[in-house]
Amino acid sequence: MRRHGTSRTTLTWTALAAAAALALSACGDGGTQEPRGPEGSTAAPRVQLPKLPGEKIEVAAVWTGPEQENFTKVLKEFEKRTGATVTFVPAQDPIVTFLGTKIAGGAPPDVALLPQVGALAAAVENKWAQPLGPEASAQLDANYSKGWRTLGAVGGTQYGVYYKAANKSLIWYNAKAFEAAGVKPPKTWKELIAAADTLSASGTPAVSVAGADGWTLTDWFENIYLSQAGPEKYDQLAKHRIKWTDDSVKQALTTLGELFGRKDFLAGGPSGALSTEFPKSVTQTFTGGDRPAAAMVFEGDFVAVNIAQTEAKVGEDALVFPFPAVGGKAPVVSGGDVAVALKPSKGAQALLTFLASPDAAEIHAAQGGFVSPNRAVNPSAYPNAIQRDIAKALIAAGDDFRFDMSDQAPAAFGGTPGAGEWKALQDFLANPSDVAGTQAKLEADAAKAYGN
Incomplete structure (x- = not known):
């Protein structure tokens, strides 16, 4: 599982946060749905694909586990419609290095799904990426807002299709653990710390932190920084126009330290958190009834994929609330994976056309743990009210968004x-007490990476 992340995007607070807050306060509908066609499709095909008998296509992404399995269902439908054979190639982070090795060896995949904005720019700069063909471009123009199309363009040329998005400002919680401790979903950071104190005092550590996966920690920081420092500072730091030694970074790290600095708040304490990978951070939150390893876990809508590996049900046992406001407004961070062709083949372009269509997205949406920026997707494709409303809020945000900070770097x-x-x-x-040392390390590494 990789952040969603999603290259990740930061969506402006107002439209998305308001819609998400309303949606996420609901318990969901238990996940019932209308009967579906093959592989979870909701309707007859809406995109025409060429026949590709005998053609072999490789698709690389950093997805693993259930996320990979669900995407494979989309690929199987593509095979059925075209006659091509598609093979999923598991990639490793950083994906640019992985692809560089494949390309140097003369065996690039036909299509790659890139989880970082910088990865798309690097693929174009290295002359790996192929421009989008007319059929894929037509689907993109019909189904995506200008903002999402712009994300997949470099230098005015369209290269990518943002197939997958994610709202990454969500805190999922064990309903039984909250009920047992008499805790309500917090709306502010101060309320979150108070709830964490109550939960931990009741015998259940407050938060399961996936510290073994550094990307989750960047998401913690970014949500706090965006809410506390505001969007202008956020944009400046994202471009390294202000230094990581800035006082705004000090304030955000100090705030994060209020949570990370309490050993009793963290499942397994700091050492346990540092050895916990993302999938486990989710599953251990939703096993054990009202005495799980932790009462809450922070991350995006894709958490639902991992919850599905437990006996908990989204909308009943597993509920969610928006990331609490640290400053004046609650943050909303989103992201996405952009599909790009690395070979000038008919099969690669056909797959991008399919991925830009609502047909592909609705198959994936039906599996859960997936949100599409494709505005033509039928909301009924999502398996429960929580995920349906998250998707609606994403579409409602339109073009009013900005990139995730670490993915711009x-x-x-x-x-x-x-x-x-x-x-x-x-x-x-x-x-967590070493705020100054952390700032100095961040600034030194950033200056080296940005070349300034």
């Missing part, structure tokens, strides 16, 4: 395991 700083921002924030999780 060079991969060496914002997207590499064991390095840059990921490593600095893991060290901060281990020692």
Whole structure:
């Protein structure tokens, strides 16, 4: 599982936060749906695809586990319609390095789904990416807002299709644990810390933190920073126009330290958090009845995929609330994976056409843990009210969004395991009192990666 992340995007607060807050306060509808066609499709095909008998297509992405399995159902439908054979190629972070090795060896995949804005720019700069063909472009123009189309363009040329998006400002909670402790979903950071204190005092650690995966820690920081420092500062820091030693970063890290600095708040304490990978951070929150390993877990709508691996039901046992406001407004961070062709083949373009259509997205949406920026997707494709309303809120935001901070950065700083921002924030999780040291490390790594 990789952030969604989604290259990730930061959507402006008002439209999305308001809609999400209303939607997420509901308990959901238990996940019932209308009967579906093959592989979860909701209607007859709306996109025409060429016949590709005997053609072999490889698709690379950093998705694993249930996320990969659900995407494979989409690929099987493509095979059925075209006669092509599609193979999923598991990629590793950073995906630019993975693809570079494949290309250097003369065996690039036909299509890759890139989880970072910087990765698309790098693919174009390295002359790996192929411009979008007319059929895929037509689907994109018909189904996507200008903002999402712009995300997939470099230098005015359209290269990518944002197939998958995510709202990454969500905190999922174990309903039984909250009820047992007499806790209500908080709306502010102060209320979150108070709830964490009550939960931990009741015998259930408050939060399951996936510290082994540094990308989750960047998301914690970004939500706090966006809400506390505001969008103007956020944009400046994202472009490294202000330094990581800025006082606004100090304030955000100090705030994050209020949570990370309480060992009793974290499932397994700091050492346990640092050894916990994202999938486990979710599953351990929704097993054990009213005494799970933790009462809450922070991350995007894709958490639902991992909840599905437990006995908990989204909308009943597993509920969700928006990331609490730290400053004047609650933050909303989103992201997405952009599909790009790496070979000038008919099969690659046909797959991009399919991925830009509502047909593909509705198959994936029916599986859960997936949100599409495709505005032609029927909301009934989503398996429960929570995910349906998250998707509606994403579409309602229109073009009013900005990129996730770490995904705007060079991969060496914002997207590499064991390095840059990921490593600095893991060290901060281990020692939250060292705010100044963390800032100095972040600034040194950022200056090196940005070349300034």
